[in-house]
Amino acid sequence: MNNVFDYASACLHRTDIDEKLQLTANAWQLYQQGELQFESLSAVQGIEHVRFPTQPELLAPRYMARRKLGTPEGVQAFYHALAHIEFIAIYLAWDILYRFRGLPEKFYQDWLRVAHEEALHFNLIREHLRKLGIDYGDLPAHQGLWEHAQDTAHDLLARLAIIPRCMEARGLDVTPGMIEKIRSIKDVAGVKILQRILEDEQQHVLFGSEWFYQQCQKQQRVPEETFKMLILKYFKNNKPKGPFNTQMRLQAGFSLNELAWLEEQ
Ligand SMILES: [Fe+2]
Numbered sequence: 001m002n003n004v005f006d007y008a009s010a011c012l013h014r015t016d017i018d019e020k021l022q023l024t025a026n027a028w029q030l031y032q033q034g035e036l037q038f039e040s041l042s043a044v045q046g047i048e049h050v051r052f053p054t055q056p057e058l059l060a061p062r063y064m065a066r067r068k069l070g071t072p073e074g075v076q077a078f079y080h081a082l083a084h085i086e087f088i089a090i091y092l093a094w095d096i097l098y099r100f101r102g103l104p105e106k107f108y109q110d111w112l113r114v115a116h117e118e119a120l121h122f123n124l125i126r127e128h129l130r131k132l133g134i135d136y137g138d139l140p141a142h143q144g145l146w147e148h149a150q151d152t153a154h155d156l157l158a159r160l161a162i163i164p165r166c167m168e169a170r171g172l173d174v175t176p177g178m179i180e181k182i183r184s185i186k187d188v189a190g191v192k193i194l195q196r197i198l199e200d201e202q203q204h205v206l207f208g209s210e211w212f213y214q215q216c217q218k219q220q221r222v223p224e225e226t227f228k229m230l231i232l233k234y235f236k237n238n239k240p241k242g243p244f245n246t247q248m249r250l251q252a253g254f255s256l257n258e259l260a261w262l263e264e265q
């Protein structure tokens with residue numbers, strides 16, 4: 001296998017976790033060696049064909065274990081939730097690459113990098129979880145994260161606005177606070193992992209911003225108006241809530257006007 005879309009298809013349509021990580025690593029290595037093909041030769045299957053592992057069980061948020069860091073179980077639940085976010089992030093990166101064809105090769109290279117980094121994040125957290133005595137899949141996980149991908153499967157601008165520019169951007173807002181909490185329980189290894197993730201995520205959001213602006217230009221739409229319209233449409237008039245990490249969001253390609261609009265309540 002040497003075509004990026006075959007790797008994407010395998011990662012989205014097969015359920016085995018270790019196989020998915022191995023395929024992602026293989027695709028990245030082939031790309032580094034200059035041997036990965038980016039020609040779109042295969043058909044795209046609808047998003048309803050995407051498959052997830054049988055474990056973890058996916059449930060509504062009210063069924064999640066409490067994530068207070070004061071107890072060992074709370075710490076396990078905290079990292080399990082984080083592992084799940086990174087696991088779904090692998091799917092999200094492969095899915096944007098797989099579903100939207102006919103774009104410049106750089107688009108596919110950027111999201112392949114994201115898939116590769118999300119797999120690294122997942123591996124780091126899973127190793128940490130194992131040291132804490134559980135594995136990914138041992139607790140139930142939040143079923144909601146994939147819904148935004150399903151909602152935006154037909155519209156690249158909406159996908160870019162909602163996934164990298166809202167969901168991943170939220171990570172920039174909340175991760176610094178999480179790092180301080182983890183530091184306060186003297187989890188030095190955990191602090192390092194979260195710092196690494198935060199650094200990478202800024203780049204993921206920047207990719208989202210760059211391709212959002214590129215697509216707006218191509219479709220002759222005003223980026224800031226389009227961003228606002230899409231957020232209101234897909235969040236059903238509930239804007240993302242702050243506080244926002246202004247400095248990191250600016251570095252990740254948000255404009256001052258977009259941030260000012262987000263800050264308005
Ligand atoms: Fe990540």
Ligand SMILES: [Fe+2]
Pocket residue numbers: 089114118168200201204
């Ligand atoms: Fe990410």
